[in-house]
Amino acid sequence: MAEAIYPVPAAWSQDALIDGARYDAMYRRSVEEPEAFWAEEGRRLDWIRPFTKVKNTSFHEADFGIRWFEDGTLNLSANCLDRHLATRGDDVAILWEPDSPDDASRAITYRELHAQVCRLANLLKERGVKRRERVTIYLPMVPEAAVAMLACARIGAIHSIVFAGFSPDALAGRIEDCDSRVVLTADEGLRGGKRVPLKKNVDEALTHCPGVDTVVVLARTGASVPMVEGRDLAWAEAVGRQSEACEPEEMNAEDPLFILYTSGSTGKPKGVLHTTGGYAVWASMTHEYVFDYRPGQIYWCAADIGWVTGHSYIVYGPLANGATTVMFEGVPNYPDASRFWQVVDKYKVEIFYGAPTALRALMREGDEWVKKTSRASLRVLGSVGEPINPEAWEWYHKVVGEGRCPIVDTWWQTETGGAMITPLPGATALKPGSASRPMFGVAPALLDNDGQVLEGATDGCLVIADSWPGQMRTVWGDHERFFQTYFTTFKGYYFTGDGCRRDEDGYYWITGRIDDVINVSGHRMGTAEIESALVAHAKVAEAAVVGMPHPIKGQGIYAYVTCNTEVEPDEDLRRELVAWVRHEIGPIATPDVIQFTPGLPKTRSGKIMRRILRKIAENDLGSLGDTSTLADPSVVDNLIANRPAMA
Numbered sequence: 001m002a003e004a005i006y007p008v009p010a011a012w013s014q015d016a017l018i019d020g021a022r023y024d025a026m027y028r029r030s031v032e033e034p035e036a037f038w039a040e041e042g043r044r045l046d047w048i049r050p051f052t053k054v055k056n057t058s059f060h061e062a063d064f065g066i067r068w069f070e071d072g073t074l075n076l077s078a079n080c081l082d083r084h085l086a087t088r089g090d091d092v093a094i095l096w097e098p099d100s101p102d103d104a105s106r107a108i109t110y111r112e113l114h115a116q117v118c119r120l121a122n123l124l125k126e127r128g129v130k131r132r133e134r135v136t137i138y139l140p141m142v143p144e145a146a147v148a149m150l151a152c153a154r155i156g157a158i159h160s161i162v163f164a165g166f167s168p169d170a171l172a173g174r175i176e177d178c179d180s181r182v183v184l185t186a187d188e189g190l191r192g193g194k195r196v197p198l199k200k201n202v203d204e205a206l207t208h209c210p211g212v213d214t215v216v217v218l219a220r221t222g223a224s225v226p227m228v229e230g231r232d233l234a235w236a237e238a239v240g241r242q243s244e245a246c247e248p249e250e251m252n253a254e255d256p257l258f259i260l261y262t263s264g265s266t267g268k269p270k271g272v273l274h275t276t277g278g279y280a281v282w283a284s285m286t287h288e289y290v291f292d293y294r295p296g297q298i299y300w301c302a303a304d305i306g307w308v309t310g311h312s313y314i315v316y317g318p319l320a321n322g323a324t325t326v327m328f329e330g331v332p333n334y335p336d337a338s339r340f341w342q343v344v345d346k347y348k349v350e351i352f353y354g355a356p357t358a359l360r361a362l363m364r365e366g367d368e369w370v371k372k373t374s375r376a377s378l379r380v381l382g383s384v385g386e387p388i389n390p391e392a393w394e395w396y397h398k399v400v401g402e403g404r405c406p407i408v409d410t411w412w413q414t415e416t417g418g419a420m421i422t423p424l425p426g427a428t429a430l431k432p433g434s435a436s437r438p439m440f441g442v443a444p445a446l447l448d449n450d451g452q453v454l455e456g457a458t459d460g461c462l463v464i465a466d467s468w469p470g471q472m473r474t475v476w477g478d479h480e481r482f483f484q485t486y487f488t489t490f491k492g493y494y495f496t497g498d499g500c501r502r503d504e505d506g507y508y509w510i511t512g513r514i515d516d517v518i519n520v521s522g523h524r525m526g527t528a529e530i531e532s533a534l535v536a537h538a539k540v541a542e543a544a545v546v547g548m549p550h551p552i553k554g555q556g557i558y559a560y561v562t563c564n565t566e567v568e569p570d571e572d573l574r575r576e577l578v579a580w581v582r583h584e585i586g587p588i589a590t591p592d593v594i595q596f597t598p599g600l601p602k603t604r605s606g607k608i609m610r611r612i613l614r615k616i617a618e619n620d621l622g623s624l625g626d627t628s629t630l631a632d633p634s635v636v637d638n639l640i641a642n643r644p645a646m647a
């Protein structure tokens with residue numbers, strides 16, 4: 001089948017913020033004259049002391065460092081709030097849609113948001129929180145999550161959001177790693193009608209974190225939760241008695257803004273650190289250009305605040321641009337599969353940004369759920385988190401967008417801060433499944449395994465040749481790991497961990513991770529993390545985890561498990577291990593398949609041959625490749641013979 005191409009609709013090329021010619025000119029300038037380009041873009045923020053230096057970066061070991069706008073000072077909460085008060089103080093900043101459509105929604109104006117942020121900032125100060133101190137946020141999708149982020153930014157504290165679906169253990173690990181003394185949470189979360197015991201999880205986590213002396217507890221459901229005297233504060237009461245005035249701290253552009261933990265191919269999740277100035281310029285600029293955002297438009301990013309997409313595209317990008325950002329507490333299929341599109345109609349959403357996994361799940365439910373809604377307000381659709389398969393893309397375009405809305409398939413990572421390879425609605429002809437062209441200032445390159453730069457239409461390892469303002473600056477507490485992880489595989493380049501194809505038109509097609517990271521429903525999981533959870537179980541001797549194709553999640557989790565010799569693996573143990581992993585990490589790490597095996601395929605030097613395990617998980621048994629280096633080739637026959645039926 002010939003590749004489909006959707007040209008920019010005529011109406012779009014006329015009044016887009018950026019049309020094709022403008023994209024070409026701006027892109028060229030951004031890579032040829034980065035100083036001039038970024039000096040201009042940098043002025044989209046309000047600086048307290050304007051920067052005079054723009055870019056000071058190197059990916060090479062000798063002078064390694066990434067600094068943007070380094071002598072400028074600013075406050076990001078002031079950029080997201082105070083500077084809008086005079087012109088749009090009474091405009092809605094956050095439109096909150098609760099889990100159940102029967103509950104009341106909330107509309108919070110910029111002025112109200114400003115007041116709430118100041119109050120919480122004052123409470124944090126009262127509890128002794130200083131600049132650069134880490135505050136852990138473990139909140140559901142409620143406006144207070146955004147308030148918490150902005151309150152930290154206001155006083156120069158560093159926030160670390162832990163996704164509310166993570167287990168007490170995962171939470172404890174993250175609190176300890178960044179040494180946080182303060183946790184902001186809620187009694188319970190509510191998703192798809194189910195309650196999530198957040199405060200209970202915090203209490204369990206804190207048995208491992210004696211350093212935490214303050215827990216602020218928001219009443220979301222009103223459940224009665226035990227409160228520890230002196231440590232736990234009721235949010236409404238503690239915040240309510242604070243003043244609505246709080247001067248924003250003057251921060252340096254390179255002062256840290258937040259830490260967000262993400263999975264890599266080895267070891268514990270790493271704390272990705274973003275700083276203030278460059279990140280804010282990147283989030284604001286990409287939000288405006290990628291979505292062709294105009295003042296007054298209603299914009300909805302349906303991600304969770306616990307992931308980077310929520311940071312950049314629910315909170316910082318849209319609020320820096322003075323947008324109305326919709327925040328949705330629920331899930332796509334509750335109470336039914338119309339929910340997303342009903343919310344679109346309720347608020348007249350013009351820009352909708354979602355994940356392929358949700359689209360695939362909704363597509364399976366049939367078109368009627370979409371068609372019974374109007375969706376006439378929609379102008380632009382976005383996709384993020386994983387490659388979108390052309391079938392889901394076509395459905396999104398034809399059924400959801402009725403052929404009228406450009407789809408921006410945005411490739412980026414926690415590490416990149418914002419969109420890196422993406423179409424622009426008024427500039428880029430679309431190819432379903434391709435993230436298409438680089439964002440301004442992004443210099444992608446494809447390398448072979450030896451680090452040779454590949455030209456033209458080709459497949460390769462995706463790297464970025466030069467720094468961009470939204471780039472992460474370090475791994476919290478481990479600068480060496482930052483350098484090792486991203487800049488040593490290919491010297492002088494940032495290595496993304498993704499494989500990629502470039503076609504004859506210079507379009508980029510991300511093919512997925514080429515390291516030991518799997519992407520489950522758009523969430524990154526390190527296989528090593530799931531393996532270490534499995535081997536922590538008393539009956540498990542060894543485990544190897546790989547990804548497998550999954551029709552809804554994109555990738556599913558396939559675990560090969562070897563039990564201790566005296567153990568007879570059975571259905572009960574399988575169920576026990578699934579529950580164990582859910583408890584150790586969280587429901588997102590639930591294994592889809594567990595295959596018990598007496599042994600794993602290893603080389604004579606003892607290295608597990610994951611390539612073979614991947615092929616078996618994919619049921620691609622005809623191309624196992626070279627198995628001659630295996631210590632015991634019969635292990636593979638055994639694995640194939642005992643492949644579980646449901647896999």
Ligand code: 6R9
Nearest residue numbers: 384385386387409410411412413414510524
């Ligand atoms: C923003 C985010 C990053 C990984 C990334 C890649 C995959 C994200 C994608 C995509 C193809 C897209 N990914 N967007 N692959 N097309 N549009 O998802 O960050 O959670 O750090 O995941 O997700 O593999 O390397 P993060």
